[in-house]
Amino acid sequence: MRKVVQSHATEFALLAVIAIISLFLSIITDRFFSLGNAFDLLNTSSVNIIFAVGLLVVLIAGGIDISFAVAASVVQYVTAILLGWMGGGSWLSGLLIAGGLGILLGAVNAFLIHKFRIISIVATIATFNIYFGLLMFFTRGVSIYNLPDWLTSRVILFEHEMADGSWIEITLPVLVMMICVVATWAFITRTTTGRQLYAFGDNPEGARRFGINIGAMQFIAFGWLGLMAGIGGLIQAHYAQEVVPNALYGRELDVLAAVVLGGARLGGGKGSVLGCVLGVLLISITQNGLNLAGVSPYAFKMIVGAIILVAITLSNTRIERLLPFMRQDGGRT
Amino acid sequence: MESSPEPLLSLRNINMTFGGVKALKNVSFDVLPGEVHCLAGENGSGKSTLIKIITGVYRPQPGAVIEYDGQAYSHMSPVTAQSSGIQVIWQDLALFPEMTVAENIAFQTVLGRWPRLVNYNSLRKTAARALARLGVKLDVDLPLKDYPIAQRQIVAIARALVGEAKLVFMDEPTASLTQSETDHLLEIVRTLSTSGVAVVFVSHRLAEVLEISTRLTVLRDGALVGVYPTSGMTQSRITELMTGKTFDQTIRARDVSGNPVVLEVEGLSRPGQFEDISFTVRRGETLGITGLLGAGRTELALSLFGMLKPRSGAIRLEGKPMHFSSNRDAVAAGVAYLSEDRLSLGLIQPQSIADNLVIASLDRIISRGLLSDSRKRDLVAQWIADLGVKIGKQDDAISTLSGGNQQRVAIAKWLATDPRLLILDAPTVGVDVGARAGIFDIVAKLADSGLAIILISDEVPEVYFHADRVLHMAKGRIANWFTPRDCQLQDIEAAVYA
Numbered sequence: 001m002r003k004v005v006q007s008h009a010t011e012f013a014l015l016a017v018i019a020i021i022s023l024f025l026s027i028i029t030d031r032f033f034s035l036g037n038a039f040d041l042l043n044t045s046s047v048n049i050i051f052a053v054g055l056l057v058v059l060i061a062g063g064i065d066i067s068f069a070v071a072a073s074v075v076q077y078v079t080a081i082l083l084g085w086m087g088g089g090s091w092l093s094g095l096l097i098a099g100g101l102g103i104l105l106g107a108v109n110a111f112l113i114h115k116f117r118i119i120s121i122v123a124t125i126a127t128f129n130i131y132f133g134l135l136m137f138f139t140r141g142v143s144i145y146n147l148p149d150w151l152t153s154r155v156i157l158f159e160h161e162m163a164d165g166s167w168i169e170i171t172l173p174v175l176v177m178m179i180c181v182v183a184t185w186a187f188i189t190r191t192t193t194g195r196q197l198y199a200f201g202d203n204p205e206g207a208r209r210f211g212i213n214i215g216a217m218q219f220i221a222f223g224w225l226g227l228m229a230g231i232g233g234l235i236q237a238h239y240a241q242e243v244v245p246n247a248l249y250g251r252e253l254d255v256l257a258a259v260v261l262g263g264a265r266l267g268g269g270k271g272s273v274l275g276c277v278l279g280v281l282l283i284s285i286t287q288n289g290l291n292l293a294g295v296s297p298y299a300f301k302m303i304v305g306a307i308i309l310v311a312i313t314l315s316n317t318r319i320e321r322l323l324p325f326m327r328q329d330g331g332r333t
Numbered sequence: 334m335e336s337s338p339e340p341l342l343s344l345r346n347i348n349m350t351f352g353g354v355k356a357l358k359n360v361s362f363d364v365l366p367g368e369v370h371c372l373a374g375e376n377g378s379g380k381s382t383l384i385k386i387i388t389g390v391y392r393p394q395p396g397a398v399i400e401y402d403g404q405a406y407s408h409m410s411p412v413t414a415q416s417s418g419i420q421v422i423w424q425d426l427a428l429f430p431e432m433t434v435a436e437n438i439a440f441q442t443v444l445g446r447w448p449r450l451v452n453y454n455s456l457r458k459t460a461a462r463a464l465a466r467l468g469v470k471l472d473v474d475l476p477l478k479d480y481p482i483a484q485r486q487i488v489a490i491a492r493a494l495v496g497e498a499k500l501v502f503m504d505e506p507t508a509s510l511t512q513s514e515t516d517h518l519l520e521i522v523r524t525l526s527t528s529g530v531a532v533v534f535v536s537h538r539l540a541e542v543l544e545i546s547t548r549l550t551v552l553r554d555g556a557l558v559g560v561y562p563t564s565g566m567t568q569s570r571i572t573e574l575m576t577g578k579t580f581d582q583t584i585r586a587r588d589v590s591g592n593p594v595v596l597e598v599e600g601l602s603r604p605g606q607f608e609d610i611s612f613t614v615r616r617g618e619t620l621g622i623t624g625l626l627g628a629g630r631t632e633l634a635l636s637l638f639g640m641l642k643p644r645s646g647a648i649r650l651e652g653k654p655m656h657f658s659s660n661r662d663a664v665a666a667g668v669a670y671l672s673e674d675r676l677s678l679g680l681i682q683p684q685s686i687a688d689n690l691v692i693a694s695l696d697r698i699i700s701r702g703l704l705s706d707s708r709k710r711d712l713v714a715q716w717i718a719d720l721g722v723k724i725g726k727q728d729d730a731i732s733t734l735s736g737g738n739q740q741r742v743a744i745a746k747w748l749a750t751d752p753r754l755l756i757l758d759a760p761t762v763g764v765d766v767g768a769r770a771g772i773f774d775i776v777a778k779l780a781d782s783g784l785a786i787i788l789i790s791d792e793v794p795e796v797y798f799h800a801d802r803v804l805h806m807a808k809g810r811i812a813n814w815f816t817p818r819d820c821q822l823q824d825i826e827a828a829v830y831a
Contacts (some may be wrong), residue, residue: 007476029420191450195436204428211411212442269431 010263013314014278018285021307025289029217032292036166043280045284045309046173047236049277051255052262053184054228056276059259060188061221062201062268063113063120067128068225071105072233074131076243078232079145088148094234102230103223105131110222114215129253135245151234152241173235189223195220201268212250257308258283282311341366341531342387342500345398347384349555356382357393358556364500367529369522371542371563374552376574376735380535383552384502387572388421389414391821398403402499406558418499422489422506428477435473436462438491466528467521473815483514490521500531507541508762509627512791512830519545537766538792539568551575576767579660582794585619585777586801586817587688592616595785598637598756601646606632607809612645614754619776622789623802623829629809630789631673634756637787638661650753664693669747673758673789679743680731686728690742694749716745720775737768744775755779756787761795773799795830797822805829 026033051068058065079098083089089097105127112123155172162168200207200217208214237243262279264271286307290300295312339673340363346715349357357379364370374380385391387399388409389409398404402417409419428437429450435453436443438460443451448788460473469487477485486506493501503522507515515538522532522545536542542549543563551558551574558574573579592615601610607629614620622630637648639657648655650666660670672678680689690713691698698708713727722741724734731739747755757776760771776799788800796803797817805828815825 039745133414169452190441190450191448192445192451195432195451198432199436202429203427206429207428209423210440212444213446216446269429320415 001063003247008272008274011272011275011278014262014275014282016260017307017314018278018282021282021286021289025285026294027140028291029292030327032289034164034166035123035162035168037288037292038048039168039170040286041281042174042270043171043239044167044288045280046177047232048233048251048255048258048280048284049177050228050232051251052276052280053181053258053273054225054232055255055259056262056264056271056273057184057188057224058120058195058221059264059266060201060268060271061165061197061217062204063218063221064256064266065106065120065124065222066107066231066252066256067105067124067131069248069255070128070132071102071226072229072236072251073245073248074135075101075106075128075233076248077139077144077232077239077245079230080147080237080243083148083151084146088150089223090150094148095231097233098230099227102226102228104226106222106224107219109226110215110218113222114218120283132246132249139245141245142246145241147237147241151238159215167172169199173239176231176235180231181273184224184228184243188273193220198269203269245248254283255280261308261311282307292293335423338365340400341402343398343400344383344387346396347383347386348394348396349379349386350394355659356555360552360555360557360563362557364531364533365548366499367526367531369526369534369546369631370530371534371546371549372552373535373539373542373549373571373575377554378552378575379555379759380552381504381548382555384421384533384535387414388419388502395511397398415496416607418497419502420493420498422493422504422706424504424506425510426485426489428485428489428492430474430478433474433490434471434477434480437477437488438463438473438496439619440492440791441496443713453740459490459495463776466494467491467524469521470491473775483510483517485519486510486514486518490525493639494525494530498530500533501612502533502535504535505537506534507536507538510577513625514767515541522830538643538761539571539766542571543615544567544729544787553577558662562721572766574767580768582798584798584817587737588613588616588818589801592618596637597647597649597652597785599647599649601633601636601643601648603632603641605809606641607636607806610806610811612804612811614787616785617781618802619780619786619788619800621796622787622805622806623791623793623803623825624806625829626791630791630806631758633806634670634758634787634789637663637754637756638668640670664750664752667753668695668756669750669754671743671747671758671760673762680739682732683730685728686722686731686734686742688732690716690746693746693750699818712749714748720745722746723769733767736764737771740764740768740772744772748779752784754785754787756789758789759791760788761790761792769795791824794822797825 010227022033023205030070031037037170055065055068075098078101079094082097083094086093109124109127112118113120115207156168157175188197196207196212197217197220200212200214204214233248236248240247258279259276260272261282262275268278286304287300290303342361342364344360344559347357347360360383362383372380382391387409389411392408397407399409401550435457439456440457442459457473464471467469467487467490471480471484493584506518510518519541522534525532534542534546543566546563549563549566549571553575569582593664594613594615596614600610602608610633612620617707632641638645639660655666687709691709695704698712699703700708707810710727717724720741722738722745724738731742760772764772776786776788788796790796800817803817803825804811804817805815805825813828
């Protein structure tokens with residue numbers, strides 16, 4: 001047990017913070033602690049979790065990406081237009097187009113980083129501006145409301161009325177999110193390529209000496225994030241029932257904060273899918289609770305910022321220091 | 334006479350030129366199956382170039398003959414080298430600290446272009462088998478970063494075994510190990526050798542070279558000096574062969590008990606690191622502090638330099654009690670500390686020689702409120718001349734200098750602060766045998782000029798030959814005092830390694 005806690009210190013710290021906040025919120029509001037609200041939370045967090053697991057892969061490989069959220073906006077827009085030309089399309093063609101476009105935009109980042117040796121933060125700040133600039137220029141900021149019916153109609157996979165009259169629902173975004181989470185988890189922990197990504201992020205020179213193809217690593221990591229960004233973008237359009245060019249602008253920093261909160265390291269080699277999901281959930285639980293408590297939305301950012309600081313501090317502090325009974329004597333450091 | 338077995342590896346006519354400089358001149362080199370062979374030479378003698386030719390990183394000039402395991406090659410490639418059982422354990426180990434021990438050891442099983450599922454069970458078994466061959470027990474599921482450097486070294490060796498090694502190169506494997514860890518490593522090298530794996534050992538530490546290897550190849554300035562059996566060799570003989578010079582080892586210790594006291598330490602304690610330490614250092618005195626790694630030497634030095642706070646006890650400089658709240662206070666009071674980790678802590682590698690030299694004494698080169706370039710150049714030129722540092726231009730990056738010259742710049746950096754007490758923590762780590770003598774010449778000159786010096790080293794001969802008195806620390810306490818004039822080197826070594 002001690003071993004499990006030690007090797008997953010971040011995840012446990014996050015769970016503890018989530019538990020404390022949930023307890024607090026369920027005391028000050030009567031609606032927070034209900035199944036209905038829990039499922040609501042899951043539905044609203046789906047897109048961010050999809051983005052987060054994609055970004056996690058890039059962070060593990062030692063990179064960073066600022067451009068994925070506006071890339072997702074580009075994907076939304078182009079997919080909507082292409083579907084219009086095709087005369088409608090379906091979920092299958094929509095996901096294929098969105099995923100493919102996402103991978104393409106991710107590959108542009110990987111190309112710049114690998115070919116011209118631009119560090120990833122600079123390369124993706126540049127593409128962030130280019131993608132967003134192109135999008136605003138060509139759309140003139142005009143939103144698309146005329147989307148195919150299959151895309152805008154809610155897909156409820158499971159619903160159940162509770163005794164108190166509230167509804168619990170599992171919608172399509174949750175299913176897609178779960179597939180993305182499981183796929184990413186399997187990819188980075190269970191495949192050889194995933195382990196090579198960890199190794200590359202942990203010690204690039206060591207990986208190079210093993211003959212790992214460095215360029216392929218960049219394309220795989222940014223391609224995976226691109227795929228997730230594309231899927232996430234389409235799901236967000238489905239959820240919002242419209243395509244607004246600047247709807248996702250600024251989302252990249254929220255997601256980045258959540259992923260780092262979940263234990264991924266800027267610099268590579270470290271991070272888990274579970275931590276990453278918990279990181280996103282912590283932030284959305286806080287926002288949801290504040291909403292229910294009737295706190296002014298203007299105060300949200302401030303409180304979320306404070307929670308990020310507290311959680312990061314907790315997870316960076318060694319668990320033994322917080323829980324003295326976990327300390328073991330002597331031995332390893 | 335017994336006929337010698339066919340060599341596993343045999344090199345002839347190896348020449349290598351980098352930008353007009355001959356790095357290797359007509360070198361030959363043989364390794365017998367299962368032997369422990371030591372490759373000795375100063376930095377720049379061509380050792381690493383030779384290793385890189387054998388492992389296929391470099392291609393030798395035409396005419397070279399490489400025979401390995403019964404096959405002739407004109408040059409190696411990294412792929413053939415690895416697949417035919419030549420493994421290198423690099424000095425920086427090339428490990429993955431965030432990944433588990435098992436993954437680190439069996440990492441090559443997850444290589445390959447196309448994704449496959451990772452079989453963690455077979456990964457663990459492969460790792461455990463490799464560790465078992467070395468007679469080592471480690472928890473293969475823990476992340477590597479949980480283990481200290483000595484165990485990481487073992488992990489790197491285990492990794493080489495997974496690659497079916499027949500010939501393992503170890504580049505300075507003991508550089509950061511304590512004595513008992515080194516002993517353990519040498520034991521493992523013997524295990525490897527008896528199981529038929531040939532080991533080529535590259536080390537600056539001559540005592541180990543003599544202990545572990547059966548044959549010795551010495552290179553100097555890119556040329557082969559000779560191949561010698563280790564039995565009958567002495568450390569000073571190897572030094573002579575490596576440098577081409579003879580060094581007389583005489584003890585320097587003098588009696589300076591009449592000089593005024595500079596530093597007085599009384600009952601200094603920092604629980605868990607050192608306890609009840611009391612000593613004095615006088616003007617012109619060199620106090621040697623030795624002991625095993627982890628004896629609390631560096632922590633004591635950091636406390637004297639204001640970077641750690643002692644729990645109790647007193648530090649007096651020229652009679653005045655000192656309470657440093659940071660190392661800035663210590664520098665202002667006249668204490669200088671040369672860090673043991675020159676590469677990452679002592680010098681800022683990408684910056685110029687001049688900038689590194691003046692970094693601790695910027696207030697001395699201010700003119701009318703701004704840093705003066707001409708004052709900087711004068712100060713740097715003076716110290717470069719005083720300490721005999723060999724440099725190209727003042728603006729060259731410090732990383733272009735050899736280890737010995739870098740260390741001189743690091744010393745000059747602190748001398749420029751005009752200290753009364755200079756603490757040298759392991760000043761010869763990563764410095765060539767030849768250049769070490771130069772460093773100690775400087776230390777002696779500084780002591781003669783009246784500086785009080787504390788010389789910390791885990792190599793007992795260094796403190797025996799160069800200090801006036803020797804303090805032996807063990808487990809954070811003063812274990813013994815020695816006066817080199819009245820004792821033998823073996824007395825101190827026996828006490829330290831007991």
